[in-house]
Amino acid sequence: xxxxxxxxxxxxxxxxxxxxxxxxxxxxxxxxxxxxxxxxxxxxxxxxxxxxxxxxxxxxxxxxxxxxxxxxxxxxxxxxxxxxxxxxxxxxxxxxxxxxxxxxxxxxxxxxxxxxxxxxxxxxxxxxxxxxxxxxxxxxxxxxxxxxxxxxxxxxxxxxxxxxxxxxxxxxxxxxxxxxxxxxxxxxxxxxxxxxxxxxxxxxxxxxxxxxxxxxxxxxxxxxxxxxxxxxxxxxxxxxxxxxxxxxxxxxxxxxxxxxxxxxxxxxxxxxxxxxxxxxxxxxxxxxxxx
Amino acid sequence: xxxxxxxxxxxxxxxxxxxxxxxxxxxxxxxxxxxxxxxxxxxxxxxxxxxxxxxxxxxxxxxxxxxxxxxxxxxxxxxxxxxxxxxxxxxxxxxxxxxxxxxxxxxxxxxxxxxxxxxxxxxxxxxxxxxxxxxxxxxxxxxxxxxxxxxxxxxxxxxxxxxxxxxxxxxxxxxxxxxxxxxxxxxxxxxxxxxxxxxxxxxxxxxxxxxxxxxxxxxxxxxxxxxxxxxxxxxxxxxxxxxxxxxxxxxxxxxxxxxxxxxxxxxxxxxxxxxxxxxxxxxxxxxxxxx
Numbered sequence: 001x002x003x004x005x006x007x008x009x010x011x012x013x014x015x016x017x018x019x020x021x022x023x024x025x026x027x028x029x030x031x032x033x034x035x036x037x038x039x040x041x042x043x044x045x046x047x048x049x050x051x052x053x054x055x056x057x058x059x060x061x062x063x064x065x066x067x068x069x070x071x072x073x074x075x076x077x078x079x080x081x082x083x084x085x086x087x088x089x090x091x092x093x094x095x096x097x098x099x100x101x102x103x104x105x106x107x108x109x110x111x112x113x114x115x116x117x118x119x120x121x122x123x124x125x126x127x128x129x130x131x132x133x134x135x136x137x138x139x140x141x142x143x144x145x146x147x148x149x150x151x152x153x154x155x156x157x158x159x160x161x162x163x164x165x166x167x168x169x170x171x172x173x174x175x176x177x178x179x180x181x182x183x184x185x186x187x188x189x190x191x192x193x194x195x196x197x198x199x200x201x202x203x204x205x206x207x208x209x210x211x212x213x214x215x216x217x218x219x220x221x222x223x224x225x226x227x228x229x230x231x232x233x234x235x236x237x238x239x240x241x242x243x244x245x246x247x248x249x250x251x252x253x254x255x256x257x258x259x260x261x262x263x264x265x266x267x268x269x270x271x272x273x274x275x276x277x278x279x280x281x282x283x284x285x286x287x288x289x290x291x
Numbered sequence: 292x293x294x295x296x297x298x299x300x301x302x303x304x305x306x307x308x309x310x311x312x313x314x315x316x317x318x319x320x321x322x323x324x325x326x327x328x329x330x331x332x333x334x335x336x337x338x339x340x341x342x343x344x345x346x347x348x349x350x351x352x353x354x355x356x357x358x359x360x361x362x363x364x365x366x367x368x369x370x371x372x373x374x375x376x377x378x379x380x381x382x383x384x385x386x387x388x389x390x391x392x393x394x395x396x397x398x399x400x401x402x403x404x405x406x407x408x409x410x411x412x413x414x415x416x417x418x419x420x421x422x423x424x425x426x427x428x429x430x431x432x433x434x435x436x437x438x439x440x441x442x443x444x445x446x447x448x449x450x451x452x453x454x455x456x457x458x459x460x461x462x463x464x465x466x467x468x469x470x471x472x473x474x475x476x477x478x479x480x481x482x483x484x485x486x487x488x489x490x491x492x493x494x495x496x497x498x499x500x501x502x503x504x505x506x507x508x509x510x511x512x513x514x515x516x517x518x519x520x521x522x523x524x525x526x527x528x529x530x531x532x533x534x535x536x537x538x539x540x541x542x543x544x545x546x547x548x549x550x551x552x553x554x555x556x557x558x559x560x561x562x563x564x565x566x567x568x569x570x571x572x573x574x575x576x577x578x579x580x581x582x
Binding site: 023024027028031074078082083084102106111113114115117121126132135138139142145146147148151154155156158159172 | 319433463
């Protein structure tokens, strides 16, 4: 089920890339490289699942799902740049700027951010949803990716480097840095399906909880995994002198909290009348990574 | 007239920035720094003029105008980064990354690109225009800023460095790199006003011509001006081993062509029934910079 979705998402993602002509071929290749570099497709999968759960169609939600994955991918490309985290590896492969050079990677990231809006506002997207829904979706994308969302989280992250920060501070940072796009996934699915207020509220609650759990699990993985499993150098957070949940709370307490958050997330799903098996399994799948 | 517009644009631009709280204050300050670093406001001015020329209102066109200026400003911030042109000065002031550091400048650029979409899709923008017009405007923004527009021009520019290229190649590059946003300005004004097909065609034709003229004049200025006048080191294009119109055609031929393009642009305005004085003067004002 989930792997079938993944293939559909990847096929659709490719369809939105511009043609690779002689002039802009390298830029498009560089965008494609990161877009197709694997990953769990957590965000687009959530968009599709929430759309179905609220009575919408996977087909209509797909452009929203792809747009969100483009924004996520852009953030990874820019995050890996030398002036940011300066990472050479991402998901076990050389990072974009290692393959295409820094300037092309910079443009590729911006290209994917821009393409996200083209995608959500495309004729296909408007036809399958509606002008109103596409406008609402584009607004969600912009707000969650912008200075009050993901980019805000990134600046907080940058300015926290080398400082001892509190767990509360980490939570605020992560609610923006990674949480904003996960919550956007829930909202986008709901928008495509024309969900009720109660459904939207429950979807956001689920997304908030698994978003934080996801981040805490990531911290734990950074301490406990091998480079091979993780696809990036182990302890890289530590080398960059970042405060983490694992460092502040210890691995065991992190596991306890992330399990609690996951349960809470799953409980929020009781509002929905349709089958929530996939989203429940999904929450536990994200959690399980840390064990 | 033009300076009054400029003040209105700058006041409105500021109104779209997020509040500067403790957490994201530096990011917002960095966005504001470049947004308020002067400049001629060519693009937003064109949006407003074309809106009025097609029977629309300046007030309704203003969010579109601001969004376009945000995209232009983002492109300047990223363009100045060390991995791109590595410029220390822009409009006579230290570039964004010189003041706020590279990582913050990177985020500020992306923040402005994202804010452009928030702005064009804002409640105010929808109320003054309509859902349909705002969606159309956001599409124009995304297409003109993306891989087939401005970013495409930038990758062509990067890959042309140190190579001897033809005037034709330069024209294709500039039509994307700078032309795309100037043409977007014309389109956005027309969209806000609900212009006719003929009006849109004429507006695009005017924008194409002054866009190219603008670029040729810039090349000439790079050869003939002092650093003080230009606000950036003279001959910086030459140092970066870029082929320019001035280098390929000579200053005199460049002046002849840009004058011809300006006349052609002004002629296209004959379609409009309303007073085109401002746009005529504007075209000659842009040209005059080279004399």
